[in-house]
Amino acid sequence: MFKDRIAASKPAFFLLCLAPLAMLVWDTLRNDLGTDPVAQLEHRSGLWALRLLLATLAITPLRRVSGWHKAMRYRRMLGLFAFFYASLHLLIYLFVDLGGYWADVFAQIAKKPYITVGFTAWLLLIPLAVTSTQKMMRRLGRRWGQLHKFVYATALLGLLHFLWLVKADKREPLFYFAVFAALMLWRLPQVRINRPGKRPSPPRHTSAAQTQSD
Secondary structure (H helix, E strand, O other), rough: HHHHHHHHHHHHHHHHHHHHHHHHHHHHHHOOOOOOOOHHHHHHHHHHHHHHHHHHHHHHOOOOOOOOHHHHHHHHHHHHHHHHHHHHHHHHHHHHOOOOOOHHHHHHHHHHHHHHHHHHHHHHHHHHHHHOOHHHHHOHHHHHHHHOHHHHHHHHHHHHHHHHHOOOOOHHHHHHHHHHHHHHOOOHHHHHHHHOOOOOOOOOOOOOOOOOOO
């Protein structure tokens, strides 16, 4: 059955999501991170967090356009890996870049807007990751869908963090902004079609950073 093929493919999909980490470790061991290895570690871990977060938002458009409803089964893993790489990005900043000087951490968060929005985005991912399970979904009921709408704010804050961090060539963050804008604009007709007061039923398989209608 196709359902069985999806389940069988999940270990390979899991390894695929770990591939960026493996490449990061490999390049670190080979001293192949360029002239500023710390900046490369931060950039690549944060970029993959953003890519995977946008990938979770792309699942619903893919499902509706292609009719491949089983794509939803990958969404939870994508969301959890987005949280994983965002956490790795933060840990690299704290322990490698700042060297664990906690007083400097809070000063940086307070003084630099790009760090403030990045840290806020990571904080918003925590409840989404914690409540990603079917058990939490049943326990929260309709509140689960309301909570997971924070994924949109999280993605926007992550994009602002990237945009404000880049000093010169902003084409890369602007490209991801365009992707996010397209994913949001795609959802507008769906909002108009839904009847007022009618709430869609939550899917059986969800991501760590998604709502029912994502």
